[in-house]
Amino acid sequence: MRKIRIGLDVFGLLQGLALLALLWIAADNMLGKQMSASAIGGESPVALADLERSATALRSTYSQAIHQEDVLRYQLDQLQRFPKLRDPEYLQQLTESRQALIDLLQDKKKLEGEIAQFILQIQEARTTADRVSGEAGDLQDLNIVWPVAPVYGVSAGFHDPEYAKAFGFQHEGIDIPVLQGTTVTAAADGTVERVVDAGMGYSYVILRHQGYATLYGHVMTALVQEGQDVAQGDPIALSGGKPGTPGAGPVSTGPHVHFEVIVGGKHINPQPYLPEIDE
Numbered sequence: 057m058r059k060i061r062i063g064l065d066v067f068g069l070l071q072g073l074a075l076l077a078l079l080w081i082a083a084d085n086m087l088g089k090q091m092s093a094s095a096i097g098g099e100s101p102v103a104l105a106d107l108e109r110s111a112t113a114l115r116s117t118y119s120q121a122i123h124q125e126d127v128l129r130y131q132l133d134q135l136q137r138f139p140k141l142r143d144p145e146y147l148q149q150l151t152e153s154r155q156a157l158i159d160l161l162q163d164k165k166k167l168e169g170e171i172a173q174f175i176l177q178i179q180e181a182r183t184t185a186d187r188v189s190g191e192a193g194d195l196q197d198l199n200i201v202w203p204v205a206p207v208y209g210v211s212a213g214f215h216d217p218e219y220a221k222a223f224g225f226q227h228e229g230i231d232i233p234v235l236q237g238t239t240v241t242a243a244a245d246g247t248v249e250r251v252v253d254a255g256m257g258y259s260y261v262i263l264r265h266q267g268y269a270t271l272y273g274h275v276m277t278a279l280v281q282e283g284q285d286v287a288q289g290d291p292i293a294l295s296g297g298k299p300g301t302p303g304a305g306p307v308s309t310g311p312h313v314h315f316e317v318i319v320g321g322k323h324i325n326p327q328p329y330l331p332e333i334d335e
Contacts, residue, residue, distance in 0.1 A: 130222035140208040153310040156300035170306040177258040185318045189269040192320030198329045200243040208233040214325035228323040229316030236311040240293040242286045259303030273314030276303045
């Protein structure tokens with residue numbers, strides 16, 4: 057218990073730092089400035105195909121900047137909402153995550169560029185997953201297991217309204233908190249369709265299955281190659297998610313695996329098809 061109290065004291069200190077960071081940002085009028093076109097037009101992992109997608113990316117990026125205060129609040133609420141996250145080791149990783157986010161928020165120019173690229177990476181991932189997800193089939197045939205053990209539960213659910221408020225776009229999967237570097241396994245038999253190592257951006261693995269696809273986001277290291285066949289439960293990656301580390305992207309909420317299931321081009325809530333979480 058003493059370790060937990062110490063962790064919570066650190067958590068309180070970071071909460072104070074977060075508020076100071078927000079005051080600093082507000083004083084400099086970050087939210088009142090329009091992002092430059094160069095934030096979208098620089099080097100990125102995917103080229104936008106048309107003006108509609110460009111407009112979508114721009115709106116998403118600007119919305120992201122508007123909601124930075126909510127992003128911090130969302131992170132600071134995690135321990136209260138999910139008591140299981142108070143595990144001392146996981147708590148330490150969360151406090152480090154928040155400090156990394158605070159540091160990023162203070163560097164406005166870097167933040168704008170990284171968020172623009174992050175949005176494009178998410179768009180590319182979802183476009184690819186939609187393309188390989190087959191045609192709408194019978195969801196009763198869906199046979200999936202947890203890609204990581206849900207020892208801390210689920211921190212952000214499918215279409216979580218609090219997530220959408222904080223980040224400015226819909227949460228098309230579930231977030232499963234795990235310690236950084238946890239082995240991620242295939243939720244079902246399939247073939248590795250896409251492996252993206254985005255450096256310090258959003259890295260992910262997509263598996264193609266019979267009639268659907270699964271996506272595993274914020275991975276730190278991939279353990280498979282494109283075209284490789286995998287069986288349910290095979291290791292495919294090591295988890296990431298801690299801001300400031302490979303694969304996390306700029307506004308991750310801490311160490312976790314982001315898991316999506318796509319059937320016939322439509323994202324579905326994976327939880328009803330996963331084994332129940334033991335309390």
